Amino acid sequence: MPAEGHGHGHGHVHPVNFDPTATxxxxxxxxxxxxxxxxxxxxxxxxxxxxxxVAALCRALGDELNLAVVTNDIYTTEDADFLRRxxxxxxxxxxxxxxxxxxxTAIRDDITANxxxxxxxxxxxxxxxxxxxxxxxxxxxxxxSRGLADSQVFVVDVAGGDKVPRKGGPGVTTADLxxxxxxxxxxxxxxDMAVMxxxxxxxRGELPVIxxxxxxxxxxxxxxxxxxxxVPARAG
Amino acid sequence: MDVSALIxxxxxxxxxxxxxSGGLEETxxxxxxxxxxxxxxxxxxxxxxxxxxxxxxxAAACRQSDWALLDTELxxxxxxxxxxxxxxxxxxxxxxxxxxxxxxxxxxxxLRVTPRPHxxxxxxxxxxxxxxxxxxxxxxxxxxxxxxxxxxxVRLLGLDPFVVNAVVAxxxxxxxxxxxxxxxxxxxxxxxLPAPGAPALDLLAEAHWRGHKEEVRLFAS
Numbered sequence: 409m410p411a412e413g414h415g416h417g418h419g420h421v422h423p424v425n426f427d428p429t430a431t432x433x434x435x436x437x438x439x440x441x442x443x444x445x446x447x448x449x450x451x452x453x454x455x456x457x458x459x460x461x462v463a464a465l466c467r468a469l470g471d472e473l474n475l476a477v478v479t480n481d482i483y484t485t486e487d488a489d490f491l492r493r494x495x496x497x498x499x500x501x502x503x504x505x506x507x508x509x510x511x512x513t514a515i516r517d518d519i520t521a522n523x524x525x526x527x528x529x530x531x532x533x534x535x536x537x538x539x540x541x542x543x544x545x546x547x548x549x550x551x552x553s554r555g556l557a558d559s560q561v562f563v564v565d566v567a568g569g570d571k572v573p574r575k576g577g578p579g580v581t582t583a584d585l586x587x588x589x590x591x592x593x594x595x596x597x598x599x600d601m602a603v604m605x606x607x608x609x610x611x612r613g614e615l616p617v618i619x620x621x622x623x624x625x626x627x628x629x630x631x632x633x634x635x636x637x638x639v640p641a642r643a644g
Numbered sequence: 645m646d647v648s649a650l651i652x653x654x655x656x657x658x659x660x661x662x663x664x665s666g667g668l669e670e671t672x673x674x675x676x677x678x679x680x681x682x683x684x685x686x687x688x689x690x691x692x693x694x695x696x697x698x699x700x701x702x703a704a705a706c707r708q709s710d711w712a713l714l715d716t717e718l719x720x721x722x723x724x725x726x727x728x729x730x731x732x733x734x735x736x737x738x739x740x741x742x743x744x745x746x747x748x749x750x751x752x753x754x755l756r757v758t759p760r761p762h763x764x765x766x767x768x769x770x771x772x773x774x775x776x777x778x779x780x781x782x783x784x785x786x787x788x789x790x791x792x793x794x795x796x797x798v799r800l801l802g803l804d805p806f807v808v809n810a811v812v813a814x815x816x817x818x819x820x821x822x823x824x825x826x827x828x829x830x831x832x833x834x835x836x837l838p839a840p841g842a843p844a845l846d847l848l849a850e851a852h853w854r855g856h857k858e859e860v861r862l863f864a865s
Binding site for chain 2: 505506507508509510513514517518519520521523524
């Protein structure tokens with residue numbers, strides 16, 4: 409089971425720091441998996457490309473990993489329907505969760521509905537390697553509970569403005585991977601990629617940042633490689 | 645009131661309650677509740693029907709542990725399959741969180757009989773395990789029967805949260821009365837427990853469930 413190399417346990421202890429711009433990787437290791445599938449959470453603001461990234465990962469990894477998806481839509485089944493239409497995954501492998509109008513609550517404060525959905529998928533598809541849990545579009549403070557996701561990706565896009573990484577928030581500063589999406593349109597929206605990536609690295613310390621365009625690389629190869637490093641396919 | 649009941653009545657308790665509106669979303673979709681003024685009658689009606697039923701079974705589950713019989717009797721008093729489903733979903737969430745907070749062989753036995761117990765039975769069982777009384781369990785469940793929809797109204801309609809909480813606060817006397825009535829029959833044979841019904845809530849729950857397949861719905865119930 410993957411325990412190393414995903415942003416935790418980076419080998420030293422930091423003192424308490426009261427500088428609001430300082431960042432720390434999550435010091436708490438993910439809960440024991442007890443043979444269950446690895447769970448990756450994908451969060452980020454509305455329109456940043458979370459669902460498109462999930463679809464890309466399904467395309468890239470669907471043949472090598474036994475995977476399923478939980479979606480937390482604000483509009484109930486919109487994203488699940490998008491994934492089904494995209495034809496990248498057997499529709500039976502997608503569970504949509506109702507979030508009671510609070511997507512951040514459903515992935516962080518009260519993860520019950522998501523755990524139920526994950527368990528339903530595990531029962532339906534024994535031997536799953538990976539469950540991707542896509543959050544509903546939310547804000548920069550929305551992070552996944554470690555009780556729900558073993559690792560989490562935060563997705564922002566250049567159209568949100570190049571100052572988004574600088575604004576920080578737990579999504580940007582603590583996610584195991586930050587994806588800056590839609591870099592193909594940076595020049596159209598006046599986003600300075602050098603500023604954006606420099607700010608992202610400054611805010612995140614050692615935690616990784618990937619810039620990508622799903623127009624240019626529809627299979628999200630860099631993110632897929634990051635997932636592979638966490639979730640090796642089970643033997644057989 | 646026992647702390648366990650207070651914890652379970654807290655909206656921060658991670659038992660999955662925040663995704664349920666108790667029929668409020670469907671009434672909002674149908675424009676039956678539009679403002680703060682529409683809330684008292686909805687909440688009061690819900691309290692004296694679904695709330696009173698839930699309170700009776702929570703109180704009973706605090707004193708009795710014939711889980712199979714309690715489960716069957718509550719099923720029989722819940723004609724809407726959508727409501728049965730939402731009760732079991734919340735019960736499952738409550739015992740999931742409760743198992744960590746108040747581990748007990750009694751709880752293990754409940755889960756052996758039914759892995760998805762009804763919500764009032766789960767709350768009642770946990771309150772009893774933690775040392776609370778049937779009145780504690782009944783009051784917590786009666787309060788949840790109105791606080792959940794009230795919070796959903798704030799989120800769905802953007803109502804003034806101060807006014808909405810004042811509406812809930814004014815139900816205090818009714819909440820106590822419902823809880824005391826429930827606690828007074830906690831020792832009765834499950835077949836003799838009260839069976840108040842609310843056909844409108846049953847129908848709204850069924851309509852909401854069907855609506856999931858066609859329309860935008862934010863809440864699971």
